[in-house]
Each structure stands twice: as C-alpha cells, then as structure tokens.
Amino acid sequence: MSIFFRRRRRQKELNDKEQKKQLNSKGKDEKEGNQVDKKVQDRAEDWEKELVKSADYQKKNYINRKTGKKFIFTFIPTLVEEKVLDNNALPPLLEEEFLKITDVKKLLPIADVEVSSDTKKISQKLIEGYVMLTLEGDTSGFALFSAQKTVVRSVTAPEIEFSVIGPKEAFVEALGDNLNMIRRRLPIKELISEQFVVGKLSRTKISVIHIDGITNKEIVNTVKQRISEIEKDEIADSSYFTQLIADNGNSPFPQLLDSERPDRVAASLAEGKVAIIVDGSPHVLIGPTSLTEFFNAFEDYFLNWILATFIRMVRLFAVVFSIMITPLYVAVVTYHYELIPKDLLVTLVASRRVVPFPPILEALFLEITIELLREAGARLPTKVGQTIGIVGGIVIGTASVEAGLTSNVLLIFVALSALASFTTPVYQMSNTIRLLRFPFLFMAEIWGLLGMTIAFCFLITHLLRLTSLGLPYMEPMFPLRLKDFRDALFRLPFKNQATRPTFLRTKDFSRFSKEKAYQKKDIDE
Amino acid sequence: MQQTIPESLKISPFMAAFVIVSMQIGIGVLGYQRLISEDAGYDAWISVIMAGLTVNVLVWLMYKICETVNGDVMAANIYAFGKIIGNSINTLFIFYFIMTCLTVLSGLIEVIRTWMFLGMKPAFFASVYLILGIYIVNGGFRTVVGIALFGLVVPAYLLLSFVAPLRFGDLTNLLPILDHTPVQLVKSAYNMTLTYLGYSVLLFIYPFIKEPKKSKKWVHLGLFSTMAFFTALAVITFAYFPIALLQKSIWATLEMWKIVKLPFIERFEYLGLANWALVILPNVAISLWVASRIVKRVYHINQRKAVFVIAAIVLIVVIMLDSRERINTFHDFQAKAGFVLAYLYTPFLYIVLLIKKKVKAK
DSSP states (O other): OHHHHHHHHHHHHHHHHHHHHHHHSOOOTTOOOOSOOGGGTTTOOGGGTTGGGSSSOEEEEEEOTTTOOEEEEEEOGGGBOHHIIIIIIHHHHHHSOOOSGGGHHHHOOOSOEEEEOOTHHHHHHHHHTEEEEEETTOOSOEEEEEOBOOOOOOOOOOSSSOOSSSOOOOOOSOHHHHHHHHHHHSOOTTEEEEEEEEOTTTOEEEEEEEETTTSOHHHHHHHHHHHHTOOOSOOOSHHHHHHHSOSOTTOSSOSSEEESOHHHHHHHHHHTOEEEEETTOSOEEEESOOGGGGGOOGGGGGSOHHHHHHHHHHHHHHHHHHHHHHHHHHHHHHTOGGGSOHHHHHHHHHHHTTOOSOHHHHHHHHHHHHHHHHHHHHHSOHHHHHHHHHHHHHHHHHHHHHHTSSOHHHHHHHHHHHHHHTTOSSHHHHHHHHHHHHHHHHHHHHHHHHHHHHHHHHHHHHHHHOEETTEESSTTTTTTOGGGGGGTTSOOOGGGOOBOOGGGOOSOOBOSOHHHHTOOOOTTO | OOOOOOGGGOBOHHHHHHHHHHHHSSSHHHHHHHHHHHHHGGGHHHHHHHHHHHHHHHHHHHHHHHHHHTSOHHHHHHHHHOHHHHHHHHHHHHHHHHHHHHHHHHHHHHHHHHHTOTTOOHHHHHHHHHHHHHHHHHTOHHHHHHHHHHHHHGGGGHHHHTTHHHHHOOGGGGOSTTOSOHHHHHHHHHHHHHHHTTGGGHHHHGGGBSSHHHHHHHHHHHHHHHHHHHHHHHHHHHHHSOHHHHHHOSOHHHHHHTTOOBTTBSOHHHHHHHHHHHHHHHHHHHHHHHHHHHHHHHHOOOHHHHHHHHHHHHHHHHHHOOSHHHHHHHHHHHHHHHHIIIIIIHHHHHHHHHHHHHHHHO
8 A cells, every 4th residue: 555655656656757847947927827627647547547647748828909808828848849839839729819719720820720529639749749728618529630740851862772873862760751753753644652651659650562553463552461460569760671571581681672773763654663761771772672673772773784794794703602612612622623633733732731620611611700800890880890890801711821820721711702792782682691601601510512502592591482472583584584684683774674674563554655665767867 | 193393392393304303313313334335335325315215205194194083193093003002102112212312422422432532431421411302401492402403504614524524535446336246235225324313303392383384395405415415425425535444434424523624623523523513402402302291191100300310321221331242232222123114114104094084984
C-alpha cells in the first residue's frame, strides 16, 4: 500500500515541477493564463492520461477579443512549429469573431483543419504534431489543425552511388520529400503511390509506388500482402524492411535492390518495377530484382554503350577475381603445385621459403587482418581513420612479409582482392562478396581445385533457389532469356532497348517505337 | 490420372533439351573410346553414329508414349498394365535410377582417386556431393534444370581443349574404312549404349515441360549434338592413339588432356577434372530427383524424406564399390539394365499402349 502512495506523491512532485517550468517559460504579451491547470492530472480525460505525464505537453488559454470567449490550444511544443501558431493561427482567432467551433475553418489560414468530435483521434493527432483547439462552451466538437515541424536533412550528393557525371541528388529521410523527387522525374498521372503504416511502436509510413498500366499487378499485390503480414515493433530503416519481407531470410544475398538515387528509382519504375519508400530512411527499395542488377551502376547509362559494356566487364571480372584468387592460391600451392609453370614456380617457392605456415594459415591470417582493418576503419572518426588505415595497412603488410609470416605474392593477391571487392556499386552486395570468399577458402583447403568447384556448385544452387518477390533471382541466365541479356552483363544502346524486361511480365511491354528509333537511309539519300 | 503441375513449376521447351543432353554427358565420355574400339577397331565412329540414330528413334517412341497418356511413364504403366503391375514396374525404375546415380558417382570418385587425390576417402567426398544433390533436389525441379544448364554451359570451354590432340594426331589412322564385319559394328554400337544412356529421363520430365510438342524439335537437336560430339571425340581419339595403346587406356579423354599446353597451366587435366565434378552434378541431381519423385508418386512418401533416404543408400553402396573389378561389374550391370530398359521395354510399352488404346476406343 505504501508503494501506491509513494507513486502518487512522486506524481505530485512532477506536477509541481511542471508548473514551475511553465511559470518560468518565456511568455508573450498576447497570451493569458499561461499555466497548466493544477488539478489537470485529476481532471485529465481518457485521451490525455499518458500525455499529461510528459513535460512537453501544454495547454494554453486565450480569450477572444471580440466575443470574450475562452479557447484553449492543446499541443506538444516540441512537435509544433511555434511560428505557425504565433503568426498564422493566433491573430485571426484572437481578433476575429469566433462564436462556434466551425468558424475556425473560416478564420484560420491553414489548409489542414478539421472539426470533429471523435476523441479516439486526438492523442494520435497530437503526437503527429497537430494542435487541438477547444472553444469554451461549445461542446459539439473540437478543431485539429496542423502546425508540424519537420527536422530534415537537406538534399546532398549520394555517398555510395556517387557518379562523376549525371545528377547528384540523393534521397533524404522524409517520405514526402523523397516522393517529391520521384514524382518530378515521372510527372505522369499513372504513377500511383499507396501508403501503409507498419510497426506497432514506430508507426512507420511506407509508400509503395508503381506505374499503373505498366507494372504487373501480381508483383504489387505480393508486396502489399507481405507488408500486411509484418510483425515488428520498431522499424528504423528500409534495410529492416528488406529483411522482413525477404523471400529467403537465410540468404546473404539481398533480394531487393536499395538505391539512394532518385534517377535510378525513376528508371526502374519505368521498366516496370515496384519501389518502396520507407519514412526515415534515405534508401528506397526496388523490386523485383535479379543478380546482374547488383553489378550495374547507374552511371553506366550516362556513358556510351561501348564504354559502359567495358566497365561492366571489368566489374564482373573484379568480382570473380576477388572471390576466387585467394582460394585459388591456397588450392594450387597446397595440392596442385604441378599446375604452375616453371618460371612462376620459382617466384612462388622463393616467396614461400621462409614462411613456417601452410598456405591456408597464411591466407587466413591476411584475410582476417584485412577484415579487421576494414571494420576498424569504418568505426574510426575520419581524421584518425585515414592515417591509421594507411599506416596500418602498409606497415602491417610490409612487416609481416619481412617477419616471414606471409609471402609477398599472397599479400598482393589479398590486397588486390580486397580492392576488387569494392567495385560492386551496391553496398549490400559488396558485403556478401566479402563473406563468400571464406567458404571457397575452406573448400580449397580440403580438396583443392575440386573443392573450389564443389563450393561453386553450392553457390550456384543457392542462387538458383533464390527468388526476389517470387521471380527468379538468376534471371537472364537461368530461365534463359536471351533478350534480357541486352542490359544485364553488357549494355546495348538505347535503341536496342525498345521493350521492357521479359521477366517482369509487364502489361505494356513496348517502351518506345522501335521502327522510329532504327530508321536507316541508304547512302546519299 | 495425372496430378497437374502448376504452371510456375514448368520449364520452357528449350530447357528440356538441356536436361536430356546434360544427363547423357556423364562419366562415359571419359573412357568410352576403349570400349567401342574393342570390336570395331577404328571403324567404331560409324557405330557411334548408328547408336545415335537409334537413340533418336527411341526418344520419338518415348514422346509417343507420353503423349498417349498425356503424362509421364508412371501413368503410362498404370494405364497399360493396371495398378499393381504398373506400380511394380515403377518400383524397378527407382532401383534403376539409384543405380544410375551410383554409376556416375563411383566413376567420378574412381577417376579422382586415380588422377588427383590418391588417398581421398570416398565416403567423405560422396557425402558432400550427395548433400549438394539433396540441396538441389530440395529446391524443386526448376533448380535441377538450372544446374543442368550450368553444368553444360560453364564447362563448355573444355570443347576447345579437344583441338589440341589434332595437332599431333594423324587422321589417316582411320583408314581403311569399313574393314570390319557388320556384326562387329553392331557389337560396338551395343557397347556404346551405356554412354548414350540418359535420355530415359524424358519419360519422367514430360509433365514438367510447358509445351511438349515444341520441345520435340529441341530435344532431337540436342540428341544430334550429343551424337556429333561423341563422334568427333571418337575420331580425334582414334587419330591420336595407336590402337594398341588405346586398348590399354581406360580413360582416353583424360590422357588426351595431358597434352594441352597453356602458358599459365602445366597440367590441364586437373582443371578438366575439377570441371568434370560440375559436369557430373546434373546427372546425380536428376537421378536423385527422378528416383525420389517415383517414390512420392507410387508410395506417397514426402519427397524430401525420400531423397534423403535414397542418398543414404547411394552413399552406403559407394563405400562398398572401392575396387576396379567391382566398379567394372557394376557398370556392366548398369549397361545391361539400361539397354533392356531403352531398347526392349520402351517399344514393348508403346505397343501395349497402342493396343490398349484401340481396345478402349472400341
């Protein structure tokens, strides 16, 4: 029993503190009665029982000059733009004739005003940054008008998908601003955005966008159905979302493409894909996607198709090199040294002469060092990080070769493969590539080249089993669609891309008229 | 009479050809040259073509069988012979496909133990390989077909390596042509049938093909290409090897790989063998899939459990097949079983189905 009384006593103390704060806060000359009612706790209505406990919950009384009636503003100041209240809302309400609550629609120069008597909405709207207005004596309803303050980062250049040429806009954390950027690039009425609210505590707004008449309805319905099945309390970012609606949560491969570029999202929407914007995240998800998309940077479209194809080939080679080279070294040096031609063998043997470890331990040591450097470099503040990265990398590398812990050939390979793994344009995929090296290394240690082939088979099988929003992940390669290769591993000029990708099964598959794009005239005509 | 397969699980007609071709290219390719040259000498390339043409005829018969019941051969058996006999024939098929898987896997392990890793324990390698097979089968038929595609496309560069022996070979080895009796040629063709086996999976994948009539063209094209490949390889082998040496070379193809010279690789056969594990994988996966599917259809056991048990049986028998003599005996048995299945059983089933259809039509 005494605990119960202690709690009430503490509540009273808090209340007194609240009152003192109110008394000491800056007052403006037009307001009267700038105090929270002392017995407000006891007289609190149902909808404000929790709100009253917060220090940033205020009720302000004003008296209208013309009619002499009192009206009360109830709001949470940290969510509300005080300027809107002072400059837009207060003057008309104080000066003009304010007889009944429905007058507020005439008086307030604010667009988002509603008069209602539904008390269930109140606490929700107050939390969203609305201000509640009650008129003394008029119990027919109350007015809610919006005066929200949004704290949002300004639009900057993309960090991960930075392109040397082309637009340098990246998404921000507010859903409205992101949708604005996308709509500006696709100003057609068929661009439909449907909104959902997910997450019991975070109440995150999610917007699913697609182009009506182009996108296959099945994909949109799949996304909507998966959203409705989400069970989570707090969603911090779109990457949470990717994991929640993934086809296969146990796969290291990302099944939805995330992008921070509005132009990439607009291009994907035009292809017939679905985009998902999550409020609070600067990454927009695009689906359905396929493996080859993760190796396409948007910058490829800004270059000539020959250059773009060349760069894509380099990227692909870099990824394969990055995964395979260290396991190949371990396999060949441990089991198949007869594979190496004589001249290279001399170099290898000379470099390994002083190393006391078998190749697998050398390789593991270097790989783990690189991973440590990478993780540490990611956590250090920028000024210290760069120095330690360079010094650590160079010093550790050189010292370990001189100490005889590793061979310099392997050091070159490991460093090159680490470098090559950064060529993947999408961050989610580059982490996967980092991880993939280790199973290959392990299998190379067990069975050499044969083990690497087996590991490769496991990888291919896993990718074949993967689907993205129900559509196959290995798309142009496995359900072999030669037409879709024109934008997968290499890029053909725009006039060859007159139809949309087959696997999306879009309703309208022709993008533009092929004949007009292909017009050819005879010589000297 | 037949469970309908949902459209999303079916494969395109072009892919059916990949399944058949990848099932045919298996362990036989590495050493068939010795078997066919025993009887017909260096005219054996003619028997290769002869055997290949008969395969085309058989596949045509198989299509007719499946079209009659508009399903796979299990339904055809039940239609032709009634439930009990039909299901017992289907059970025999289970054992046939387990034997196929065993043949291929034990052949691969034997080759690896001889050419790459002398002291490798077959149990360890076979269990990892079979786990991979189970993983593929668990992904459904589409994953199996995907592996068939990759098992053909990725090692396709090995075709280029067969040009190397031609430089040292002498095509005049093939002359004089046709100095063997037709009986010898036919015997040689009989020996070739083990290598060509694999087309019988068509009987089981028929319901999974999207437009079966369209796939006929592709499958026959695939069979022709296998025939062309085997013929060309036989000709190259005969050009390179003197006949006495060929009689002693169990794995002629591997010996031909030894002479390939690349600037950065000294021993090409290691690369070829490592890729051979990839070529064999579709064979193992498809046989596991077919065997477990028959079990599912006949005995109504969950296919995931069935494939696990079948893989365990394969593992146990692979451990027992550890010497050349045992493997030889087993392969001979498999060849005989395959011959009976393809050349005797298929026409027999076709005739019975024709008769049954006429009887029912009356």
